[in-house]
Structures are given as C-alpha cells and as structure tokens.
Amino acid sequence: MAAGNGSFDAIVVGTGISGGWAAKELTEKGLKTLVLDRGRMVEHGEYPTANMQLWELPYGGRPTQEDIDKQSVAERGGVLSQATKHWFVNDIDHPYIEKKPFAWVRGYHVGGRSIMWGRQSYRWSPMDFEANAKEGVGVDWPIRYEELAPWYGHVESFIGVSGQAEGYEQLPDGKFLPPMELNCVELHLKQALADKLGRCLTIGRTANLTAPLAHSPQRGTCQYRNLCWRGCPFGAYFSSNSSTLPAAEKTGNMTLRPNSIVYELIHDAKNDRASGVRVLDAETNEQMEFHARVIFLCASTFGSTQILMNSVSSRFPDGFGNDSGELGCNIMDHHLGAGASAVAEGFDDKYYTGQRPNGIYIPRFVNIGKDKRDYLRGFGYQGGAGRSGWTRLLEDPTLGADLKTKAAAPGPWRMGLTGFGETLPYHDNRVTLDRSRKDKHGLPVLTFDAMLRENELKMRKDMAAEAATMLEAAGFRNVHEYDGGDVLGIGIHEMGTARMGRDPKTSVLNAWNQMHACRNVYVTDGSCMTSSACQNPSLTYMALTARAADHAVQELKRMKL
Amino acid sequence: MNRREAIRRVALMMGGAVSAPAILGVLAGCSAEPDTEAEWKPTFLTQAQVALVAEVAEIMIPRTDTPGAKDVGIPAFIDKMLKDVYPEDEQAHFFAGLADFEAQAKRQHGRTFLELEPALRTALVKEVHDPAVEVERKATLPVAERDRPFILMMKELTLLGYFTSEPGATQVLQYRPVPGAYHACVPLAQAGKGKTWATETSYRF
Numbered sequence: 001m002a003a004g005n006g007s008f009d010a011i012v013v014g015t016g017i018s019g020g021w022a023a024k025e026l027t028e029k030g031l032k033t034l035v036l037d038r039g040r041m042v043e044h045g046e047y048p049t050a051n052m053q054l055w056e057l058p059y060g061g062r063p064t065q066e067d068i069d070k071q072s073v074a075e076r077g078g079v080l081s082q083a084t085k086h087w088f089v090n091d092i093d094h095p096y097i098e099k100k101p102f103a104w105v106r107g108y109h110v111g112g113r114s115i116m117w118g119r120q121s122y123r124w125s126p127m128d129f130e131a132n133a134k135e136g137v138g139v140d141w142p143i144r145y146e147e148l149a150p151w152y153g154h155v156e157s158f159i160g161v162s163g164q165a166e167g168y169e170q171l172p173d174g175k176f177l178p179p180m181e182l183n184c185v186e187l188h189l190k191q192a193l194a195d196k197l198g199r200c201l202t203i204g205r206t207a208n209l210t211a212p213l214a215h216s217p218q219r220g221t222c223q224y225r226n227l228c229w230r231g232c233p234f235g236a237y238f239s240s241n242s243s244t245l246p247a248a249e250k251t252g253n254m255t256l257r258p259n260s261i262v263y264e265l266i267h268d269a270k271n272d273r274a275s276g277v278r279v280l281d282a283e284t285n286e287q288m289e290f291h292a293r294v295i296f297l298c299a300s301t302f303g304s305t306q307i308l309m310n311s312v313s314s315r316f317p318d319g320f321g322n323d324s325g326e327l328g329c330n331i332m333d334h335h336l337g338a339g340a341s342a343v344a345e346g347f348d349d350k351y352y353t354g355q356r357p358n359g360i361y362i363p364r365f366v367n368i369g370k371d372k373r374d375y376l377r378g379f380g381y382q383g384g385a386g387r388s389g390w391t392r393l394l395e396d397p398t399l400g401a402d403l404k405t406k407a408a409a410p411g412p413w414r415m416g417l418t419g420f421g422e423t424l425p426y427h428d429n430r431v432t433l434d435r436s437r438k439d440k441h442g443l444p445v446l447t448f449d450a451m452l453r454e455n456e457l458k459m460r461k462d463m464a465a466e467a468a469t470m471l472e473a474a475g476f477r478n479v480h481e482y483d484g485g486d487v488l489g490i491g492i493h494e495m496g497t498a499r500m501g502r503d504p505k506t507s508v509l510n511a512w513n514q515m516h517a518c519r520n521v522y523v524t525d526g527s528c529m530t531s532s533a534c535q536n537p538s539l540t541y542m543a544l545t546a547r548a549a550d551h552a553v554q555e556l557k558r559m560k561l
Numbered sequence: 562m563n564r565r566e567a568i569r570r571v572a573l574m575m576g577g578a579v580s581a582p583a584i585l586g587v588l589a590g591c592s593a594e595p596d597t598e599a600e601w602k603p604t605f606l607t608q609a610q611v612a613l614v615a616e617v618a619e620i621m622i623p624r625t626d627t628p629g630a631k632d633v634g635i636p637a638f639i640d641k642m643l644k645d646v647y648p649e650d651e652q653a654h655f656f657a658g659l660a661d662f663e664a665q666a667k668r669q670h671g672r673t674f675l676e677l678e679p680a681l682r683t684a685l686v687k688e689v690h691d692p693a694v695e696v697e698r699k700a701t702l703p704v705a706e707r708d709r710p711f712i713l714m715m716k717e718l719t720l721l722g723y724f725t726s727e728p729g730a731t732q733v734l735q736y737r738p739v740p741g742a743y744h745a746c747v748p749l750a751q752a753g754k755g756k757t758w759a760t761e762t763s764y765r766f
Contacts, residue, residue: 053727053738054725054727054730054736054738054759054760055725055726055727055730057725058641059641059642059645059646060638060642060721060722060725060764061725061764062642062646062721062764062765063646064645064646065645065646065647065648066645078765081764180743180745181743181744181745181746182745183745183746184745184746186745187746222743223739223740223741224740224741224742224743225738225739225740225760226760348749349748349749350746350747350748350749351746351747351748351749351752351755352743352744352745352746352747352752353737353740353742353743353744353747353752353753354737354740354741354742354743354744355740355743355758355760356743356745387757389724389734389757389758390720390724390734390757391720391763391766393720394694394697394713394716394717394720394766395694395697395698396694397690397691397694399620399621399683399686399687399690400620400621400622400623400683401623401625403621403622404622404625404627404733407724407733407734407757408733408734408756408757409756409757410749410756410757410758411757484703
C-alpha cells in the first residue's frame with residue numbers, strides 16, 4: 001500500500017456542512033490539515049447551471065428516464081431536475097439495501113450537500129437538549145443549550161443568517177442579518193395566529209446574505225433569484241465552497257484532496273489510538289494511507305457510520321469505537337409531508353418583486369407549557385404564501401388567446417404550511433453493513449432497516465389538523481389538509497447513528513464529539529445527534545463542529561491526544 | 562453563453578451596480594451556446610402525429626400579438642419530452658389517446674382531424690378538453706399517479722414548453738433573471754409590468 005504524502009496534524013473526512021467547518025477551524029488554529037472528500041472538486045463558482053436562463057435548461061427542467069434510472073433516490077425525494085442533477089449521486093454505482101423504504105439522498109463532490117441544502121438555520125432550545133432525560137427517551141444529551149450557545153453565535157456571525165429576533169423560548173434568537181420581508185398574506189396569518197390562537201409566526205431564518213460580510217469579500221448579497229440549489233454565482237448563501245473552504249485555504253494550512261474515498265480508520269493497538277486513514281482514489285483505485293494526530297469524521301451521518309463499521313480490528317471487532325453496540329442504531333430524520341394549504345382572498349391587488357429564497361416559520365407550540373398531546377415532542381411549520389402561476393391553467397377550461405391573457409395575470413394567493421416533525425431515537429431503527437454486497441469500488445454497502453413509529457404517526461395527524469386550524473383561523477378559503485405519507489430519509493436530515501452521551505456503555509461519543517473509546521477521533525456530522533428536535537439541524541452540526549475543533553486543539557496542546 | 566454575452570447580461574440585469582463576485586459568478590457559469598432547431602425532424606413521433614400535435618398545441622396557445630405554440634417549437638419539444646422523459650407506459654397512453662382523438666374526428670365528421678376546418682378542429686379540442694378538465698379538478702391522487710388523458714398530456718406539455726420558452730417567459734409573462742431585491746407586497750401595477758413572474762413555478766404540475 002502506498003504511503004500518502006507525509007503526515008498531518010489533522011485529517012478531516014468530508015467537506016460538507018460539518019467538514020468545511022472542521023477544515024476552517026482547525027486550519028485557522030494552526031493545524032496542518034488534510035481535507036479529504038470522496039467526490040470531485042467543485043471550486044466556488046463552478047456551478048454549471050447557475051446562470052442558465054429558464055429556456056436554456058432542456059426538457060423544461062424535468063429529469064429524463066435515463067436520469068431517473070441512475071438517480072432514482074433523488075427523484076423519490078423530489079429533488080432531481082435538469083438544474084440540479086449533477087449534485088446527486090448515481091445510485092447504480094453507489095447502491096444500498098432497503099429492508100424498509102429509506103431515501104438516502106447524497107451528493108458526492110467537494111461541498112457535499114452544503115451546495116443544495118435548504119439553508120434554514122435555527123438554534124435548538126434548552127428544552128430540546130433536556131427532553132430525553134426528562135422523558136426517559138434514548139440517552140441524555142451530554143451538553144446543554146448554554147454550552148452550545150456561544151458556538152451558535154460564532155457560526156452565525158461567520159455564515160451570515162438572515163432572520164428576525166423574536167424572543168421565543170422554544171426557538172432562541174441568533175446573531176442575525178436583517179430579516180427578509182413577510183408578504184401581505186403571511187402578515188395577515190401572523191396577526192390572526194397571534195390574535196386567535198396565541199401562536200407565533202416569523203420569517204424563515206436562512207443562511208442567505210441580506211448584508212455583506214466583511215470577513216468574506218468573495219461573497220455577495222442575495223439577488224433574489226431563488227435558484228440557490230444550482231449553486232450561487234454571487235456566493236450569497238452559505239456553502240462550504242463559498243465560505244468555509246476558502247477560509248481554510250487562506251490559512252495556507254489546508255491540503256484538500258478530492259476523489260479520496262476514506263474506507264477505514266487505522267487503529268494503532270500499541271498506543272490505542274487512530275493513527276490515520278486508508279484511502280481509495282476514486283479515479284485510479286490506488287490505495288494509500290495518511291496519518292495524523294487527530295481525525296475528524298464529517299462524512300455525513302451514514303458516510304461516517306459506514307467508515308466506522310468497515311474499520312474492524314482486534315480492539316474493535318464490531319466497528320471502530322463501537323463498544324456500546326449503538327453504532328448504526330437510533331436513526332432519526334424529520335418527518336415531513338403533512339400539512340395544509342388554502343386560498344387567501346382579498347389581496348389580489350398586491351404582488352411582489354423578486355423571488356424570496358425563504359419562507360415562514362411557525363415554531364413548535366405542542367407539548368409546551370400547559371399544552372399536552374397524546375404523543376411526545378412536536379413539530380414546527382415551514383411554508384409561505386405566493387400567487388399561483390400558469391400551472392393552474394391545466395385545470396382551467398380556458399384555451400386559445402384567452403389562455404395567454406389568463407397566464408399573464410397572477411393567479412390567486414395560496415398559503416401552504418408543511419410540518420417538520422421530531423423523530424424519536426429508536427434503537428431498532430438502524431443501519432448495518434452488508435459485507436456480501438459491494439459497490440463499484442468493492443466496498444461493502446449499507447442496509448437500512450428503519451421506520452416511523454407510533455409517536456410519529458400520531459404526531460402527523462396533528463401536523464395536518466393544526467395546519468388546517470391555523471389557515472381557517474386566518475379566514476382563508478378552500479383549506480385542504482394533506483398527509484402524503486413519509487418514509488425516513490425524505491427529510492434529508494438523517495441523524496443519530498453514532499450518538500453523543502454521558503455513558504460509554506450506551507453512546508459512541510462524549511460531550512465533545514470525541515469517541516469514548518478513542519480520544520483522537522471526533523465525529524461531528526449528523527451521526528452525533530442524541531435526539532432530533534424539530535428544527536433543521538445543520539446549524540447545530542456547525543456549532544458542534546466548531547466547538548469540537550476548539551476542544552481538539554486544546555487537547556493537542558495539552559498533549560492529551 | 563459566451564463571455565461577452567455574459568458581461569452584457571450582467572450589466573443589463575444589474576443596472577451598472579455590478580459587484581466583483583457578480584461578474585465572476587456569471588462568467589464561471591458560461592457554457593456552450595444553446596441548441597438551435599432550424600433543421601428539425603421528429604425522432605419519436607411520425608410526421609403525421611407531429612402535424613396533429615402541432616395543430617392541437619396551436620389551438621391551445623395560438624399566435625396572437627405574441628408567438629404561438631408552433632412559433633416556439635412546441636412540436637419538437639413534445640417529440641423530445643415523449644421520447645426521453647416519459648416512461649413507456651405513458652408513451653403508450655399518449656399514442657393510444659392520440660389515435661382515439663383521431664378516431665373521434667372520423668366518427669363525428671368522416672374526416673381526419675387535420676382535414677377539418679379550423680372552427681371544427683377547435684370545437685373538437687374543446688369537446689374533449691372540457692370534460693377532462695372537470696375530472697382533473699376533482700382529482701385527489703398525487704400528480705405523479707394521475708392517469709391524465711391525451712388531451713391533458715398535450716396541454717401539460719404545451720404549457721410547460723411554452724412558458725419555459727424565451728418568448729413565453731419574456732413576452733407573455735415577465736422575466737427578470739436577477740431581480741436584485743425583494744419587495745414583499747407592492748401594488749400589482751408596480752410589480753414590474755404587473756404580469757406573472759415566469760421564474761417562480763414548478764416544472765412538475
């Protein structure tokens with residue numbers, strides 16, 4: 001096996017939301033850092049469809065049958081289009097097994113899913129870190145909100161989060177750039193919710209710049225195209241490519257190596273630590289080793305889990321760091337697809353200019369204070385109001401010249417609310433490694449065996465019903481409840497398979513995202529999560545990563561790793 | 562888009578207030594010129610099918626003071642969509658529906674659809690279209706599971722192709738690729754030209 005080019009202070013595996021942050025923090029703190037990604041290089045600005053006009057995309061933007069054959073998982077998730085298909089993996093080359101349906105939506109390239117993330121950036125609240133302990137669910141988080149709060153602030157200041165400070169207890173304020181505006185229908189709903197139901201509504205908190213960031217001159221402000229998923233040529237939303245990787249690059253301490261599939265951590269039995277990683281070059285199939293004093297696994301929830309499971313040794317026969325047997329267990333996601341929509345009358349003389357890449361947020365109101373439901377935890381809503389366009393004419397009898405006239409006139413205002421529900425950590429919702437099945441690189445594939453359970457199914461009924469109640473309270477018409485069903489994975493918020501905890505017997509990582517059983521390995525992507533809350537998780541991954549990187553550097557200084 | 566065109570567009574779009582990231586961003590996105598379809602021949606439909614599809618599309622979206630379905634290349638669009646985007650069962654469904662439609666023309670008028678006078682053609686399209694619209698309005702299945710009849714597959718493709726074409730988006734609707742700002746609630750007449758924005762719709766409906 002070839003030796004890699006020398007050894008490093010740190011190795012970061014993955015360049016998505018978490019890996020980009022690990023790279024930035026470790027290099028800025030002076031560590032010579034090797035950053036590995038399994039996919040191709042994507043420099044900021046190398047976004048092939050970013051400046052295409054509407055009519056330059058073939059097939060009216062729809063994926064072809066050939067696209068769907070290769071990328072059926074992204075299609076299932078409803079995210080495959082001519083504008084975005086190059087950001088999703090080929091599922092034929094990268095298969096997995098579904099004992100129960102599971103949508104594992106992946107992007108193998110530098111920047112990972114930070115390119116096509118939803119950008120919604122919410123802090124968790126004290127309640128979210130306490131719930132497991134209070135209710136006896138799973139294991140207790142080994143940290144509390146107060147410990148993470150400064151790191152949330154650190155991250156928000158750097159990535160730029162636009163939002164409105166509201167003082168909600170269940171959704172703490174962050175360091176915000178100016179908020180985007182609510183439109184008139186959303187303002188009407190906000191008022192009605194406050195007056196009639198005592199509930200809150202705020203503009204989405206999103207990692208799109210509404211003001212320049214002095215520390216990131218390569219990033220411009222939002223131009224309101226709402227084409228973020230193509231990659232932003234203005235650098236106006238946060239991605240690793242536009243933000244953290246350029247910061248790491250600037251230090252001179254980063255060596256970024258794309259096309260580098262980490263398939264194993266190397267266990268050094270003599271010193272009982274991880275000495276490095278084994279890498280397969282995705283283009284040449286060459287195998288090589290790289291060594292470092294500390295390793296950050298940020299390869300995504302199942303990516304990191306797969307690497308750990310594939311790293312077996314006499315010390316770790318059941319997977320690296322898996323003394324507890326919890327590695328691969330406790331899969332969580334947010335369950336979506338239940339909510340309601342309605343038509344808002346009385347606003348037809350109003351319209352908007354610009355396309356806002358953001359919606360509204362209704363923070364959780366169930367199981368808070370005196371509110372008690374027949375299930376645990378809760379959900380928030382995301383959605384928004386807009387005027388319908390020409391697609392409504394499919395079910396309109398008008399044809400001919402009149403159809404053109406109708407299309408040119410903005411249609412009725414519609415308001416939609418979709419619930420994002422918390423999923424509890426169930427030991428039996430798990431992923432395992434099937435060594436009999438291999439991907440195109442000869443690496444064993446994952447088998448998913450996870451499902452929504454009673455608590456989530458009960459909550460979904462409420463997600464649809466409460467959405468309808470709120471739209472009715474606002475006096476909207478044609479209120480339509482829906483529950484399109486949900487399988488885990490569709491939320492693309494997968495979490496939990498190497499959870500943090502206080503006890504090495506029941507968790508993989510400690511309060512610093514450090515492996516209980518191997519102190520120089522940190523895992524800071526979604527796999528570390530002990531519960532899922534109902535807020536979008538990326539901001540929390542970033543804060544945990546920055547906090548863990550700080551800890552690792554201090555431990556290195558104390559010669560403890 | 563070539564570099565010169567890219568710079569011209571940025572300047573036009575942003576009214577001179579062009580930041581360095583903006584210019585770099587647009588240049589980075591430059592790619593090959595889009596295909597032209599001057600010498601187009603169908604690759605999936607027969608010439609006879611294309612002729613019928615073209616006339617039905619033109620009845621749905623005719624040339625007025627703005628281009629019509631044929632002007633923007635809807636027949637070529639439908640040929641390509643059916644061939645590459647639609648699965649086999651939906652292709653078969655389209656062809657069977659097209660044959661039924663032609664059979665209905667013969668049954669009612671003793672002539673093929675294309676042999677009918679324009680007014681009769683329009684009447685036949687309406688006759689098939691309106692009940693199908695009624696069914697669609699009452700549909701509760703997810704869009705992907707609806708078995709839309711030929712006339713609505715035609716309409717869906719015609720609407721999609723037309724309103725994502727440059728003339729449809731810029732002349733019938735209004736198109737502003739880089740708005741630069743967001744104003745949440747303005748009087749309709751002050752929202753650009755007061756027309757529907759071309760850029761904010763789903764390609765699946």
